[in-house]
Amino acid sequence: MSTDTHTFAERSEEELSWAGLAIAETIRVVEIAVIALAALLVCPPLLILAVVVIVPAIALAVVVGTAVAVIALPVFVVRHLHRHRAGEAHARVHRLAQLGRRDSALAASRLRRGATRLQAKLYVKHDRTVAR
Numbered sequence: 001m002s003t004d005t006h007t008f009a010e011r012s013e014e015e016l017s018w019a020g021l022a023i024a025e026t027i028r029v030v031e032i033a034v035i036a037l038a039a040l041l042v043c044p045p046l047l048i049l050a051v052v053v054i055v056p057a058i059a060l061a062v063v064v065g066t067a068v069a070v071i072a073l074p075v076f077v078v079r080h081l082h083r084h085r086a087g088e089a090h091a092r093v094h095r096l097a098q099l100g101r102r103d104s105a106l107a108a109s110r111l112r113r114g115a116t117r118l119q120a121k122l123y124v125k126h127d128r129t130v131a132r
Contacts, residue, residue, distance in 0.1 A: 006014075
């Protein structure tokens with residue numbers, strides 16, 4: 001048999017202390033529940049609005065923007081490059097048209113002279129002797 005060394009007053013004090021602690025914790029839990037309920041009543045409508053309306057709208061905008069970018073980017077690149085080279089292409093076409101309008105023999109002789117000059121430049125032997 002175990003002997004209890006606590007007096008009646010000490011045991012009562014300890015039991016009342018535990019009861020007070022239980023009541024205090026219960027009140028604390030009720031306070032937290034009231035705060036959580038108030039937060040759920042105030043914030044969820046905004047949170048639900050954001051999740052149901054704003055998040056899908058942003059996702060849809062990203063998908064549409066990506067599709068438009070995939071389709072439009074090559075078009076913009078081709079147009080940009082075409083504009084940069086349009087002047088040169090026009091000048092080339094006009095030069096070729098002028099050459100075609102002239103006498104075909106003159107155009108042929110001009111091309112022959114140009115080809116001969118280019119070949120001469122390619123096959124030039126450089127003299128590597130050093131003058132002293």
